[in-house]
Amino acid sequence: MLEAKCMIIKPLSIQPYQLMVESLLLRLPTHHSKHNFIVNAVGKERAGYYGEKKLMYPISKIDFSHDLLFQLRLPLNGAYFQMDSLVLTPRFLLIMEAKNYSDDVAFDSDFYRVVQKRGDEVRVYDDPVLQVEEQRYLLQVWMEMFNYPDIPIETLVVMTNPSFRPSGDSRYKEKIIPVNRLSSRLREISSQYSRQIISRKEISRLGHAFLDAHEPYVTYPDRRFGIVEHEWNKGVFCMECGRLGMRMMRMRWECNRCGSRSGDAHINAIKDRYLLVGPTLTNAEFREMTGVKSVYTASRMLGRENYNKYGKNKGRKHRLEYSYEKDFGYLEYLVKLYQDRQIKFKNKQINF
Template identity: 30%
Template sequence: MILLARQPSDSQKILEAMLQRLPQTHKEYAYVRERLGRVKAGLAGEQRVDAEWLELDLPTPHYFLHDFQTMNDFGSTHQMDTIFLCPHFLLILEIKNITGILSYDASYAQLTRTTIEGTVEGMVDPFLQLERHVAWMKKLLQRERFHLPIVHAVVLATRNGILTKGFEGQPIFHVTGLRSCIQRWTEMYQPVKAETLLPFATRLLSMHTRLKKEMTVPFKEMMKGVVCPHCGNGQRLQYHYRKWTCPRCGLVDHNALNRTLEDYRLLVGPQLTNRSFREFFAIESPNLAYKLLQQLPLKAEGEKKYRKYWIID
């Protein structure tokens, strides 16, 4: 059972919104586009591993939490690509969609890859990331007085990532190795009572929180208004006769308000006023802004000029 489904992350949505609102001549445009490409590739890798699970004969009951995010007691964040729970064990996966020749030096905690062009790139040590997540999970299990063995691994989502000898002894394998690892761990650990698993999985789910992402470009440098999703480069839609229309491509966007409200949530935050709404949506008339605000899924607080609105998730 999937308790927490995988979805495009807020990081991806923020980058997409930024790319729509940055002029192509902006100094950060190329970086944002490249970063978005990496995030999308990461999601594609995670979805490749998700598809592999569908072909496996898994212990029952079992529960998945994908893209689990939470904060520890010290205010630091934890983001786990997949948590899999079954009566035999709890598995934490770090999924990598990396191509090239991969090398690892445990003494320096250093992961590098050599691209097909011969460029050597340094990368974050995924094993240290996993060990940190495991330590947090162990403390949670102790606090909840629930015993379940924890296993962890890095999964390569593409066969074009070539592992070298430096990875010997490390918990890493290609996605096709998931089947044999699940079987081995299932045989290795005695199961707990099946009915005790769901309460802990539900407890984990209750701790999931969407972590705030920081933007790399100041919002003031982005284009305002309701932008055309087809034309890009900040092309604004025009509002006439209760319709948002693109003067360039002729698109009539019936979802323009809600789509732009989501941009506001990602780039500004969950709170609006009539003034901030007009500034972001590039609307001059306070009366028109008020009418449009009534069409949106918002919670209003206060009266008249002191009124504030909150975006409802």
């Protein structure tokens, strides 16, 4: 048997939308009327990401060569469609959708819905099989549009929560599987396709065409939730203790809760602003976000960062360019800090 090669063309990462809601939650006062709503939005994103992460291990055990893309969002006829993970092989493609349903879940294929029961609580979701079949159809249309060869597309819904107890339509048995059944199901699917339709090279080209066409969902609190800028707290977080509101003392940031110092703590605040407002920044906006008072100091600090500038004098704007995949690790760290010391930081609002 030939050695199985895996090429991850687009790795799993925390999506821009999740980064935005995580950052918003850290800065939104707990008494804000939409605070609970944002808590739920964050919870949903975390569960989704956690579920997708659980696919990684079984996928890493795939014993046939394949390329892999996670969280792909492709434009089609003015709209977008999204896939949790896409496996490419020269014989077939496979779309996998991860679901984190827990407890008793009944599949009702006559009405295309899923009913989850948790004690007295009942929730109704859209049918995930219908969802993944729709993705298959849209992917086919997309590939036809760009004249890619007709290659079979398989679909799977993977249940990632161990407490999941399915019932209902048995027609769904091969389409909806628990995550511990994934490795064997992948082998079964692979054994059904022996004919090579696209060469290895073409598969790699197709994978990169998907990557080039990918457009992440980027939005901001005002647009998405009607939460405008002055409703969330500005300021620089202390990465040692999590306090919001470090002060600038002799060109260094100082935390007056834990005493820690930093030369570049403001960078994370700028990144937060990138997530919450957008990619442009004026000197005044920098001062408002960080609490730096002097125009001159702000200008010096901005000058160090190599941002592209355009416009003149007061209207001068800096164009922020950050990578959603690489530049937001501080946010994960901060979220964990808050989770670990939850009680201590219940009241996080701090004024300059």
